[in-house]
Structure formats: C-alpha cells, structure tokens
Amino acid sequence: MNEYYYTPNPDVVHELHTWKYELLGNDLKFTTDNGVFSKRTVDYGSSTLVKNINMDKIPAGNILDLGCGYGPMGIALAKNYPNRIFEMVDVNNLALSLAQKNAEQNSVKNVKIHNSDIYEDVKDRFAAILTNPPVRAGKKVVNDMISGSLEHLVKNGTLTVVLQKKQGAPSAKKLMNSLFGNCKIIRKDKGYYILESTFEG
Template sequence: MNEYYYTPNPDVVHELHTWNYELLGNDLTFTTDNGVFSKRTVDYGSSVLVKNINFDKIPSGNILDLGCGYGPMAIALAKKYPNRNFEMVDVNNLALSLAKKNSEQNDVKNVKIHNSNIYENVQDKFAAILTNPPVRAGKKVVDGMISGAINHLLPNGTLTVVLQKKQGAPSAKKLMKSLFGNCEIIRKDKGYYILESVFRG
C-alpha cells in the first residue's frame, strides 16, 4: 500500500481531523488526514525550528518551506510575518491540498503552494529555505534537500534544517559545512538539532 507521506499520492482511507495549535503567538487551526506527516499535532521539530529562526538576519526576499506537508511551519511564519512571501512545496498532493485548506482557514494569503519533488519545480532564489526533511524517505532524499539549496539561495540567504541527532543530524551538519563553509547548531532541544548555514554567495 502506497501510504507513505513522502509519496505523490498516498493510498489511504481518508479521516480528516481539525484541531487548534498555538504557535508564534497565534491560535492556528489545522486540518489533517491519514497519509500526512504528524497528523495529530505539529511535529515537535517543526515547532522548534519556527521558534528559533531569526528573521532579523535573513535578507529581503521570499522564503521556501521545502517538504511543507500540511503547512504548519510556513503558515505559522506567514501569519506572524505578513510582509514576507512564502513558497510551500511538497511531493505529496494530499498534503498540498490540506496546506491550501489550512492557509485559507487561517486567513494567510502571503503563500504560494505547489507540487515539487525536492527542487524539481522550484525556479526562484530565496532569502531562506526551511525544511523538516522526511527522514523515512532515506538519506539520498534528505541530502538532496540540503545540497540543492545552494542553487536556490540569494546571497546571505540561510538554509535551516531540523533533524534528530539519532536520525542523522551530525552527518547533515557535516554536509552543510562542506557545501556552505559554515554550519551552526542554533538550537538543541530534546534530541532535535536546528542546523543553519549561510550562503555567502
């Protein structure tokens, strides 16, 4: 059964859930379904990432949520930073339809949502790329999400990644350092590492 959240069309029995979650000072409403990642609550790693990203040091420009799922990271940030535009991409069409619904029900208009297998349909360059990569999709996918960022960042743009230590944070840090020449652990929380590299361009 093709039910993994990192596949284009998960074969699932639909079971919609709608719930509230407070993030970045806003009370948000999310609708989720079977076949998406972390359907019962915002994943802890995602919430740690959005709480620790520093918009003061990100240059002007749009922000990409790579592998956005049903949209909690970009929607929370778009609600808090209405003067920024967010692009949200995922390979999972079910997740994207939920992301569209969630952006509407949270009255978030500064988002653009579309399908992309990693960077396949991503054209622009961004001030920041955020990702909570799908570890279960395998190291090749996670590494592709990290290494492809270098072609899609503006000068001084940032790549911010959340990974658990046991799910490959140390090797991701090594890869980011080798690609960008820098990688900082901006936060450690319950085994989650928030890793950030700056593209010196």
C-alpha cells in the same frame, strides 16, 4: 498500497481531523488526514525550528518551506510576517491540498503552495529555505534537499534544517559545513538539532 507521506498520492482511507495549535503567539487551526506527516499535532521539530529561526537577519526576499506537508511551518511564519511571501512545496498532493485549506482557514494569503519533488519545480532564489526533511524517504532525499539549496539561495540567504540526532543531524551538519563553509547549531532540544548555514555567494 502506498501509504507513505513522502509519496505523491498516498493510498489511504480518509479521516479528516481539525485541531488547534498555538504557535508564535497565534491560535492556529489545522486540518489533517491519514497519509500526512505528524497528523495529530505539529511535530516537535517543526515547532522548534519555527520558534528559533531569526527572521530579522534574513535578507530581503521570499522564503521556501521545502517539504511543507500540511503547512504548519510556512503558515505559522507567514501569519507573523505578512510582508514576506512563503513558497510551500511538497511531493505529496494530499498534503498540499490540506496546506491550501489550512492557509485559508488561518486567513494567510501570502503563500504560494504547489507540488515539487524536492527542487524540481522550484525556479527562484530565496532569502531562506527551511525544511524538516522526510527522514524515512532515505538519506539521499535528505542530502539532496540540503545540497540543492545552494542553487536556490540569494547571497547571505540561509538554509535551516531540523533533524534528530539519532536520525542523522551530525552527518547533515558535516554536509552543510562542507557545502557552505559554515554550519551553526542554533538550538538543541529533546534530541532535535536546528542547523543553519549561510550562503555567502
């Protein structure tokens, strides 16, 4: 029986919950289920990333929410930035069906939601990639999410990652620095680090 949220089809007993969460000044409504990450509330790391990403300095173009889960980061930002398209991908089909439902119930239309195992079915380059990576899936998955971003960013595009210090933020920062030649900690909060690198092309 496979219940892990970072697998394509978690084998779970369904138990849908719908709840409200205020983010970026909007009262959002999310429906979640067993078999998805952070089903009872928006994960603190995700909400911290969303509140600290500087959308004004990101170049023109679409945004990728990599490992979107049931959609809190992409939906919250898409609601506030209706002129941007947010592509939201995950390997978990249950999470994606919930993300679709959550986009609809929050009247968010500027999203493209589809399955992708990391970057496997991601074709474009983006103005920004943001991710709260699935640490439990292992270090290789997290590192592949970071290193693969280079092939999917436009010039001056940004990669923004949230990780807890105890779950590998320092080594992720080191990897981002070696790949991009830069990495800033844009926020530290309750053990969470928001790391950002700019692709200088």
